[in-house]
Amino acid sequence: MLDQIRIILVETSHTGNIGSVARAMKTMGLSQLVLVSPKELPDGQAYALSAGASDLLATAKVVDSLQDAIADCRLVIGTSHKPKSQDHQVLNPRQAAELAVPELQQGPVAIVFGRESNGLSNDELRLCNYHLCIPTSAEYTSLNLAMAVQVVSYEMRMASLDQQPEAEASAEEKTSYPTSEQLEGFYQHLQTTLDQTGFIIRAHPGHIMIKLRRLFTRARPDEVELNILRGILTSVQRFGRVGNSTITPEQQ
Amino acid sequence: MLDQIRIILVETSHTGNIGSVARAMKTMGLSQLVLVSPKELPDGQAYALSAGASDLLATAKVVDSLQDAIADCRLVIGTSHKPKSQDHQVLNPRQAAELAVPELQQGPVAIVFGRESNGLSNDELRLCNYHLCIPTSAEYTSLNLAMAVQVVSYEMRMASLDQQPEAEASAEEKTSYPTSEQLEGFYQHLQTTLDQTGFIIRAHPGHIMIKLRRLFTRARPDEVELNILRGILTSVQRFGRVGNSTITPEQQ
Numbered sequence: 001m002l003d004q005i006r007i008i009l010v011e012t013s014h015t016g017n018i019g020s021v022a023r024a025m026k027t028m029g030l031s032q033l034v035l036v037s038p039k040e041l042p043d044g045q046a047y048a049l050s051a052g053a054s055d056l057l058a059t060a061k062v063v064d065s066l067q068d069a070i071a072d073c074r075l076v077i078g079t080s081h082k083p084k085s086q087d088h089q090v091l092n093p094r095q096a097a098e099l100a101v102p103e104l105q106q107g108p109v110a111i112v113f114g115r116e117s118n119g120l121s122n123d124e125l126r127l128c129n130y131h132l133c134i135p136t137s138a139e140y141t142s143l144n145l146a147m148a149v150q151v152v153s154y155e156m157r158m159a160s161l162d163q164q165p166e167a168e169a170s171a172e173e174k175t176s177y178p179t180s181e182q183l184e185g186f187y188q189h190l191q192t193t194l195d196q197t198g199f200i201i202r203a204h205p206g207h208i209m210i211k212l213r214r215l216f217t218r219a220r221p222d223e224v225e226l227n228i229l230r231g232i233l234t235s236v237q238r239f240g241r242v243g244n245s246t247i248t249p250e251q252q
Numbered sequence: 253m254l255d256q257i258r259i260i261l262v263e264t265s266h267t268g269n270i271g272s273v274a275r276a277m278k279t280m281g282l283s284q285l286v287l288v289s290p291k292e293l294p295d296g297q298a299y300a301l302s303a304g305a306s307d308l309l310a311t312a313k314v315v316d317s318l319q320d321a322i323a324d325c326r327l328v329i330g331t332s333h334k335p336k337s338q339d340h341q342v343l344n345p346r347q348a349a350e351l352a353v354p355e356l357q358q359g360p361v362a363i364v365f366g367r368e369s370n371g372l373s374n375d376e377l378r379l380c381n382y383h384l385c386i387p388t389s390a391e392y393t394s395l396n397l398a399m400a401v402q403v404v405s406y407e408m409r410m411a412s413l414d415q416q417p418e419a420e421a422s423a424e425e426k427t428s429y430p431t432s433e434q435l436e437g438f439y440q441h442l443q444t445t446l447d448q449t450g451f452i453i454r455a456h457p458g459h460i461m462i463k464l465r466r467l468f469t470r471a472r473p474d475e476v477e478l479n480i481l482r483g484i485l486t487s488v489q490r491f492g493r494v495g496n497s498t499i500t501p502e503q504q
């Protein structure tokens with residue numbers, strides 16, 4: 001089950017860290033590693049520091065963008081140095097694991113780690129359903145990347161050990177969530193529709209769309225709800241084309 | 253309080269590991285480091301890897317025997333690779349932290365880590381009140397020394413945070429939320445609009461509206477977001493009245 005946890009490293013600078021991350025993951029039973037535009041591909045140093053976890057480096061996927069890395073994920077958790085966020089619920093590693101592990105049966109869950117120097121950008125964090133912050137000491141927050149992966153992987157393992165006995169339990173009542181790709185399709189549909197209704201100006205969709213994305217990321221619609229939302233958008237587009245039939249019957 | 257946790261490293265081989273341990277401890281607010289007969293004293297590599305935690309290296313005590321290191325401790329927990337022990341209760345890191353943290357008010361609590369190669373000897377483990385085993389994957393147990401200290405220190409910090417009364421939180425960053433009445437106004441507006449677009453049938457708004465209410469209740473829009481949502485509804489209503497202007501210019 002833990003093989004459905006996808007550890008994503010964004011623009012890692014030091015290949016040694018990638019190796020240490022692989023080792024940290026494997027000690028906890030994780031195996032899926034994705035590298036988004038690493039400064040350098042895993043080299044000798046990465047393999048040396050991975051110790052017996054070189055298989056994770058060999059099978060690591062390398063992609064160009066975070067969007068590609070999370071496209072098939074229904075739950076995306078982004079790590080952040082800031083313990084608070086105005087627009088996202090911030091979880092500690094334990095809460096993140098309690099949330100993520102029960103969803104592994106549905107497919108991959110992404111945990112995203114940013115650059116050694118300055119973490120994830122705001123744009124990247126906006127792609128995440130939740131933010132995760134490791135509660136470091138206020139006086140010294142300099143947690144090494146691989147150490148952060150170790151702590152999070154450890155919590156994932158602890159949560160999976162907790163789960164095992166009860167396991168399959170309520171498999172049927174599980175909510176099914178859309179993938180990031182499906183959500184992206186919804187946002188495009190929303191933007192097009194709001195452009196047509198004149199609510200947003202084609203040239204400057206930015207600010208409003210960011211706010212709407214934030215709202216829906218927080219709401220985390222399931223597949224049924226997303227279908228309703230898309231149905232609403234389609235009805236609005238048709239409404240605009242035919243007009244209100246009581247006012248413009250001639251157009252029907 | 254966490255300064256009463258004493259991390260004890262027995263006969264560490266690599267000074268780099270001592271430096272990484274210092275860094276791991278400091279990120280979690282621990283500060284007491286004791287080295288029992290290290291192969292070498294902290295050197296340049298140790299200081300380099302300690303990053304901003306060199307103060308822990310500078311104040312680390314070096315002693316000749318584990319007995320000396322634990323002499324003033326009331327509770328001694330020894331880490332072990334073996335998940336079972338005939339004569340000791342074996343704790344996972346969380347259980348160890350739940351046991352240790354409440355005792356910190358009485359004095360130092362020791363957590364003992366063995367050699368990189370082969371851990372603690374049976375004689376050393378017998379000096380400990382409890383054994384601690386980090387639940388690694390059965391296929392790959394090769395947890396780096398500093399990683400093990402990171403995980404244990406993290407659990408100590410989590411347990412100490414649990415003990416503290418809920419922080420005063422972020423009173424100033426409070427978001428302003430709409431009243432129930434304002435939300436009700438939004439739902440009425442939404443229902444009217446969806447009736448106009450033909451998405452819901454006037455006679456049976458029930459099911460869809462219940463689902464939409466559930467979605468927005470979960471999202472909990474703030475006042476700014478609610479204004480955006482109402483603005484969208486108004487734009488949709490205007491869109492239907494005037495139709496798509498490129499199709500029906502005569503209506504403007």
